[in-house]
Amino acid sequence: MDSIRSSQTTKAIQRISESVFVGLCHKVGTSQLVAMRRDVVDIRDMVMNQEKTCKYQRVTMTSGSYREGFRLQGSDMDFMLWTNDQRVIWELSQSQYYNTNRQSLILCDCYDSPPGFTLLYLLSPSVYIEIQGACVRMNNRYYVSSSKYRQIHLSALSPLFIPHGPCATLTTGVLEIDNAYCFVCDFWPPSASSWIDRCHSWPQPHVVDDIVKNGCHFVAIGHKPGNHEDHEWRISFSKAEHKLVYAMNHCQFLTYGLLKLFLTEIINNGVGDADKLLCSYHMKTTVFWVIQKNTIPQWCPQNLLECFWVCFKLILKWVYEGVCPNFFIPGNNIFRSKIHGVKQHQLFIRLSELYGKGLAFLLHSPSIRSYIIDVLYNPRNSICTDDHTLFSEVEFDRYLFNEVLNNRLSSVAELDKKICIRYLHTIEQMIGSPLLTKYQVLKLQTITAFVLQSTAFILHMQTYIPENKLRYRADKISCHMLKLAARFGCFTHMLYLAMYYYKTFSYMEVLSITEMIIFKSLHPSVLGSNVNTEMYTEALRGQSWSTKMRQALLGDIELENKIHYIGELIPEQQSALQNDRSYLKVPAFILLFMLQILCYTHVDTTRAQRALKCLQTLVHYDQGILTNLKDRDISWQILGICQQLTGNYQAALYSYLQSLRQEPTNKIRTATEMRIQRVRQWIPVIKL
Structure with a gap:
């Protein structure tokens, strides 16, 4: 009878382990997602550092959990x-x-x-x-x-x-x-x-x-x-x-991820920074030692909780002894300076209490609690641990595009014409390498687009050409680079070309691009927050990620704060720079309607008012479908700028005040306060 109960308990733990494995794949990432993240960061660092041929330039290496493939909050x-x-x-x-x-x-x-x-x-x-x-x-x-x-x-x-x-x-x-x-x-x-x-x-x-x-x-x-x-x-x-x-194999990596969640959501939950004795590095060291000692015969989804428990017991042992040996130099006790005396005793008592509860203490983890409860309430439900089936094509593509577009070059703030040329030469040497993964090829394409976009505007900023004929040739080169860049990015990145046309007073070309983007965005397969999954799959099945990104991705616009794209946003860029924010992130449709308003002001004032109404509706009522709610500070700011340009100072003041109330993602508060001060010179102070 005892052996039967023991067997049933073992099977129950294995099923819970499988469920937690699936939960961690959603929270931490599948093996495919983690591999993609690592490849993207690796190629970004490679491009950035191969370009640094100058003797005094500083090499930058991404390290820590971000480099390892984690994207935990x-x-x-x-x-x-x-x-x-x-x-x-x-x-x-x-x-x-x-x-x-x-x-x-x-x-x-x-x-x-x-x-x-x-x-x-x-x-x-x-x-x-x-x-x-x-x-x-x-x-x-x-x-x-x-x-x-x-x-x-x-x-x-x-x-x-x-x-x-x-x-x-x-x-x-x-x-x-x-x-x-x-x-x-x-x-x-x-x-x-x-x-x-x-x-x-x-x-x-x-x-x-x-x-x-x-x-x-x-x-x-x-x-x-x-x-x-x-x-x-x-x-x-x-x-x-x-x-x-x-x-590590993926089960080992997820065990490491579970230890990190255990640390943040259970051990350090509600604890002040000064009292956090254990850290993520201790968790990583634990996993290294457990893997190398080969105490676990098989790292697999069915044994995930057993793997976690072995690691937890090792941590408990180390805290009791006050010794955590560095994985490479065991004589270096990484507990020595922090975990000793009374604090060590208190930590040991707390961990011992958790040990006494058994694996049930994982129910206190918000990230995995539901996956444990699901098995307890539905013990007969089948669990698929093939992590390649956990995300649909649309979901994976969304993760991929977010990663390749957001993983920026940190040295871009120092770009000049010579550095741009060196970047392009580096990319040219790397692009045909058979050693690159499919994710790295896509990342190289987005880096190429980014460098081409930056180069076009830098040439316009840093090159003074008095002769009209030479100026025309330079503008033609810049436009060609921006058109080429648009082939590597998402379709909303045509707005970089539109901004350049606006900068060079080519208003009709700007309006043509914005109308084309609006037309393309109406297709239900566009990868926004309300994408039609079936139509996306049907329209783009079998297409490369480069094609998918160019045809279906609704991407935001990032404006480097040391590059002037349009004069109306220079105060916001300067404000962000003062607060060590290297770029403004602007929702594509916010910028699109802004460009329409700016251009129609010169060619058709009636349509300018119509575009302003569209912008106002978007800012007031959009719930994250066309705009990112985290970027509402710049969205309200741009609405205020457009209202001020069209003479509606009262509405502009309201928009600027709303911008101040948003999460300061883009660090534009100084510019907002400056604009409020100027607007109030034209109208009486309004109490809202």
Whole structure:
């Protein structure tokens, strides 16, 4: 009888595991979605960094959970930045691999530092002011001080950046961006050599070789209880870690995702930042150790909760002992500086209480509770764990297009004509590579469109041509680039060409483009929020993603704030720049009606009023069908601008006040307040 009950309990747990697996695929992502996200980020970083051929340009690497393939709410975007002409070595003999006339070398001094940390000794003078200013003299040597290095970089950034560990952190809405200015080393740390010997079953030898040959980084933070906290640097294995996460199978990745949800929704729920002892890095370290120890015979959907439970017990053991060994350097206890004494005891008591409840404590997780309850109430329902069937074609395409369009080049703010040409040359070299995945090809196309659009407007901004004939030729080149860009993006991106026509006073061409976009948007297969799934599938079945995007995607318009597209929005771009917002995100139809109003004002005032009425209806009544509700600040702002241009100052004031009440997504408050002040000069103050 006991064996029968045990068998029934095991089967019930397996069914709940399968249901939770499906839930995590919806919450965290299917294997296809996760692979797509990683490919898109990888190719973006590759393009951005291959373009950086100049000696002093800084390489940027996306790291953390975003690079790993997570898109959970509240996840940070982490970036590591370094210069290629500064290299760290572990011993002097390694200097033979560098041209010291072109690269400055820094030597590790680990003699008096705990495992995982080191001092950095400057072997030769540096041309970088931040390194010169960060040097401290110890034992007749110059060392780069981590605390000074952090402070110098932080002081050079906007006041909106705040220190956060080794990073400078900027909070934009619900998103945190962490920039870690660091140094790179091409050699694997000697203190991590034991890790190579441990890799018998996982990861595979080719992954180990790839990780080792890529070396490590050094981030600017010291060991708190140590003797040189202000000057030490921590060895970072960020690049190795995302390669290890890539090497996980999908069940292992979802177990990692479940641990992250367990951390945020149960352990740290309602806990202040200062009292959050466990972090996502501890969860990742746990999964690494459990996989490598090979204590779980099979990582599969039926065993997902068992996998989670093994990881949870390991965390409980570590908290009890006060020791969490770094995966690469076990002698580095990553609990040492934070989890000890009374706090350690309190955390252990809390985790023990959860342990006593068994897996039932997962019912406290809002993300997966319903998937557990469904099985308990419907134990006979079949569960399909083939994650390729969980999303329809329309749903997957929507995720894909959102990812490739929103994953921007972070260095675009510094674009000039020469940089644009280098980007295009880089893309040309990469586009035919047989190593690119289908997702990366699509991302390269959107990057190409983005660079072409930017180049066209930069040429107009930065090129002064007094002769009409030469000006005509330059405009023709810019128009050709914008038409070419429209072939790679979605159909609403024809609005970039329309803005250029408006900039060059070609009003009829603008109106022709806007009418064409309106006509195309009426087709029920257009991929908006009210897309007809059957018609979308029927119309575009078998078509490439490039064709689908060009014919059916209703995409927003992103205006780089250092590039002037139309004069009427320059104050908004300047306001956003002051608040470290690099671009304005404008719903396509808001911009479309704005362009119609601006052009009809010159050719047909009656139609201008009709277009204004359409814009007003859209802003007042649209519920996210044609416009993104998160961008209502710029939508109300543009309505106010158009009302002000047509002489309706009272309505314009109302719209500007409404813009102030929206979520400040685009950071245009300064421009809004300036416009309110100007409008009030024309009308009495209205109390609303």
